[in-house]
Amino acid sequence: MTAIFDQATASTLEAQVIAELRGKVGDRLAGWAGDAAYSAREREEKGRELINAALAERTSEAINTNTQVLSSAAEQRVAKAVFDALFGLGGFQELLDRPDVENIYANGCDVVFIDTTGEKGKKVGPVAASDEELVEMIRMVAARAGTEERRFDRGSPHLNLALKDGSRLFAVMGISERPSVSIRRHRYSNVPLGKLVEFGTLPTELADQLAAAVRARLNIVIAGGTNAGKTTLLNALAGEIPPSERLVTIEDTFELGLHKDPVAHPNVVPLQAREANLEGVGEISQAACVRMGLRMSPDRVIVGEVRGDEILPMLNAMSQGNDGSMTTVHANSTAGVFQRFQAYAAQAPEKLGLEAINLLVAGAVDVIVHVAKGKDGKRFVTGVREVTGCNGAQVTSNEVYRPGPDGRAEYAYGWRAETVEKLIDAGADPASFQRGWTA
Template identity: 85%
Template sequence: MNQITDPVGVSPLEAQVVAGLRTTVGERLAAWAGDEAYSAREREQRGRELINAALAERTAAAISSGGRVLNSAAEQRVAKAVFDALFGLGGFQELLEDPDVENIYANGCDIVFVDTVREKGKRVGPVASSDEELIEMIRMLAARAGTEERRFDRGSPHLNLALKDGSRLFAVMGISERPSVSIRRHRYTSVPLKELVRLGTLSAELSDQLGAAVRARLNIVIAGGTNSGKTTLMDALCGEIPAHERLVTVEDTFEIGLHKNPQAHPNVVPLQSREANLEGVGEISQAACVRMGLRMSPDRVIVGEVRGDEVLPMLNAMSQGNDGSMTTVHANSTAGVFQRFQAYAAQAPEKLGLEATNLLVAGAVNVIVHLAKDKDGARFITGVREVTGTDGAQVTSNEVYRPGPDGRAAYAYGWRAETVERLIDAGADPASFQRGWSA
């Protein structure tokens, strides 16, 4: 693993130079840009030019006044720190560039931990010189990230957004003793199912069957705990969706990213919920986004995560012609998804009862997949459940795969015969069902 160093990575003198250049270059960049709509690449290129020019000016001034001159290596560190502050994520940037880092937690500017592929809770260096600098860093990021500016101040003390690399950032200030930042990374983005097989997330047999389930337009719910790989698996399954289909994605922050891959999915409408402004107006909930998406004639609706009253429009979408839709949910097992949906439906404005919810689930969901993460950080599928209908007020289902002795998915009762036929018609290898069909 790459050694994790202090993300700031500069001496006190260099830090002083960084602070001065950050202000100088920032002002010059703003004056250069004016009201012109330059692209991100053009702004970054101009930023590098201004940083180099400012460093040259600083060196000339130090020589003429007898001050300390930075050597070449120090100048490179300073230039990178200034660039990261203006265009990246400042002291977090080095951690985000480390492929082994999975999650980053800052409890203030100097109490920083990371989870890596081999170690959890590793203490690393500060990400800013003060809490005020950390807040300003996040505030600048909020101003330039996403589809619209997001505030981060005492009036809006929390921030939730997706970074350019797909990582998900959540920050709070004011309501905690010190500003706190959590960054969840997706180390594997746009990963095909065969790569998840190589990583040990699922078997080749199960990969073949789940890929066929997507192509057969079965509605799929992916369940698991936090950071268990739900989004990664959803992205891999979306890779099985034919390119000609029209998709609507609904998220609170853009993580799925199907709209960023026009070669695979050229016809995607990404919708993102938003919170109310300081006057308490302008909120667009995920439930509202799902309803809007249904008016856009999608072939499938992909909801990043169901965590509230959006469960009802999502289930309605699955049962009213948008076959092949997908979502994720926090649940501790495949069977636990039913209880989770029941709770969300009861809390929705419609306050749907248990029997009505179960009927809706049974008519909407076809397949439930559950993932977990072991103590070493490996993600894997633990079970697959096929929803078969209702028995009175209860949802009936069939455990296709269940957790084996090591917790990983092991063959249980298999798919129903009619489902096997449907999967084979969608391209599944008949040999992957060699253990027999369930009646």
Template identity: 55%
Template structure:
């Protein structure tokens, strides 16, 4: 059970809820008054740490005032456990993530799934699901919580109602939230957390995603400016691997990142990547205007003199401008895509291209992909199903009608992990050697030369 939570099934009593609402209202009013006094005095706004300290002080004062009031009126004084829950509820509400704050503060939680206010499941890093306490007292309150989160998202208009029953946004800690209503029996939301926001190749080895030999090979692919598409299923670690690849990009290169919802945060680490422009797709406004999709952002990004373009996830029409970017001088670009196998990546790329406004034929799409993508890296699960691993790497060779021709240079071994397979092309070996890969090491002797 998470620290500080009530036993499962326990909900605040009406008096407790009323007290929490009253204290929250008084603390919020005093907090606003205090902020106004600072502004009048010419003082800067409080940072997050100072604001939390101020809220803690105001909470203690208000709860003390409530105790004195109860004694003066001859009423029963609430016990310490109730006061603690009231204080936590007020803090959660004032700091934006409501009752979700406690789950987000738990480092062991990887996914949070809410199937209605009182049906809450969390998944830990080991892949185990457990049920948790309610995050709201009603579905209506849950809707208000989601709207509060949306209102605090970079000033962007993000509706959540029957007219716009879905919401996709990034929480302050970098987690990704997706919520739906009206089309489901109850309001539901899913929060996916990124436990490794600054991943590296060394981190992938430590986590068991790949071994040292494969890490050296992948590092050389990035440094040799090979265009790479990372494929895999949902929640298998594609974004983490993309971050690890980006970690190998020299700091003197200019990057443009394009995402449906900000997740990569490459612009946050100014030492590793000081020259980054991060762009996010935008939903249409209430009149249905102003929407900007990833395909348009890729076109914009190409006008911003990037050394590399990174698309967080290919999921539609952006596949065509992305491939164009990869084949017209922006080598070293990266992206991810949902696909169940490494070969299936080509099928997904073709299906997205067929749905794009250009309506490319399969043959034309394959020619485009073959001229743009150099390697496909695929992630899956090891033989026990308990650990994320890179299980396949394909080198794209050419296109032949309805097929993209590729060599699987790493294929799944007996335990599901990638092992060397087909040889690399001589030209590729030379490129990787120039990028620092020690081709002559015994570990790579199984490759040979194509």
């Protein structure tokens, strides 16, 4: 009589079948696809077909040899695990499918933590059977993601890429005791500005003013810490850019995704930095991408995040005809952006002095917005600063909104009169300035 496996042996048998089918279906899928140009959906549909066929073959063989047969529930688990391994992110996929999961951290295959909307640092089960399997899983993801394959081995022990759902994955091996993976979710990466008002990210009047600032072609810098919501706010503001404009986006890993919305942004050239190859050549830095982008006649340049010497070409882009450009930067406050820019500019090959750097910043940046993540996990704007000019080695600015007692932005000194006129001309509601403004 054929045996149905019990709970005690379920895990071991399922793991064996998953490993067996993953290899078998992977080989068949590769043979089926060949060199033809099949779409991702066609490959996934064929993958499900091959998985079901392989499971049927295995059941038939088990019956004929009087060995253990998978239950219906076990077959469903196996089918999902094999599909996730071939088309998703293996043991991570179940966590990625959960809408409440915000961040995933794996310090090896079996030391895994997640941050959810209601809990931080919760320990969960393993994502792979071994560290070797974890490394191989990440290699497969690297081979499928992005515009070109990215390496993950001892010659290139770190990996930075965007997943299909927009999540950001970073992995290291070799330089750490065990392979380590962190995945940062972008749960609200493509939401309009009005939705951010509903979420409590910023008040209605400020959303109206920032939307007008985009339409008025003011250059905007969004600052904040890691996972504070900078990219989400940048995407929301980009939604205010007229579809007739030509955009060039520059990132180290595709994350903004403006080019994926042909209705809102039909004319977008996305550029991605590239690491050197095995011979140590072929690297294309973000700074080089910005310079390339400027030769493509963009109406605006959007740099996903400045973190090094790309700051100078970015500031030049903002001050030399590409008004309305935007970027993000890591900084602790709106005022802290100036020190961050100075530090990045000092690292650039041009070796500009402090006064020259500040003149460049003052001539390029119009508005700085700072966002933060509260202890409750909610993200919000803490302040807005308007750059007004430069006085020697000091950039002058006006604090429009500042952090209130709860950290959220509250009215401070308001916009300058000339800026208010620009914003109203760009469609801002005059009533949103009813508290007055500075002269």
